[in-house]
Amino acid sequence: MRIPRIHHPEPLTVGAEIALSDDAANHVGRVLRMSAGQALQLFDGSNQVFEAEIVRSDKKSVQVKVLSAALDDRESPLHLHLGQVMSRGEKMEFTIQKSIELGVDVITPLFSERCGVKLDAERLNKKIQQWQKIAIAACEQSGRNRIPEIRPAMDLEAWCAEQDDALKLNLHPRAQASINTLSQPVTRVRLLIGPEGGLSADEIAMTAEHAFTDILLGPRVLRTETTALTAITALQVRFGDLG
Known part of the structure; x- marks a missing residue:
């Protein structure tokens, strides 16, 4: 055994x-x-x-x-902070589990205009505790020896406005740039993943005001949980320790 x-x-x-x-x-x-x-x-x-x-x-x-x-250092040289607009049911749990397996360091659950999750303070606190347990289990399974932080949930604009020297990225289906066109070296990334209905036009404009770069993953429309894992994997291949 x-x-x-x-x-x-x-x-x-x-x-x-x-x-x-x-x-x-x-x-x-x-x-x-x-x-x-x-x-x-x-x-x-x-x-x-x-x-x-x-x-x-x-x-x-x-x-x-x-x-x-x-x-036993298994941490990626790329520090990844995932800002994930909360998705319904098991989708959020899946995103947290798999993103930690892929090397994400910090996850902040976010509220946005089109966020489909509505929770009062007590239920939200229980969710955060549950997600932290999922993070620990993902580390037990994947061999990571540092526990990523699951931060308290916050409003999208407040998260975007936080001071951070990381490269800020926002997935957008009509962006001109891609992960492969980003200049090297990159050691820190703040990655924003929107809700299932996407960010509103005002929210996209707001991210630009806070120096986020719009990037495109490819020609197909991906579900929010697929988008997060695809982007994290591509970033780890280009700047981290995959591949």
Whole structure:
């Protein structure tokens, strides 16, 4: 069996005995049915991996001992901040999961004129917590040892107005530029992906006022979740660590 990778929310040190978080303990003890003496790999977001061994496992808790630590940097040289106008249902979860597998560092959920998601503050906060758990699971699966940040949701214009020295990109079906025509080198990108109905004319004009460059992915119209992953992949191939 492949050694499970488990995120631990607090800093780890070699030689320490720790209790896994409730979610991790449930997965290791109840789902995987692992027992004392079996191996785990832990990571705490510090870009290290920690080899560990289960000391005690029961239905309520799992205790492990940290045996060793090693730096394991799998982060792309391209820092990507995804501004994603929120999509309905599982589409947003899919976008978050796959964009993190592809190397995105920060995700900000956005509201726009045509955003189809309407949530009160309490439900939105629960969504953010759920999306952060999806981010952690994506790191466990993909081998990343830093946890990308899922920021609180914010208005599109406020996000566009934030001060940032990154290259700012907005996907637009009638743009003249493409990712292949962007000048190198690029080390930081702020990527805006609009809603399923697209950005309004006023919003597109607003992004230009905040120095966003309109780019075109190709001749076909893509769904919002497809657009995000296609753009991230193309950026990683050109400026990051894919291909």
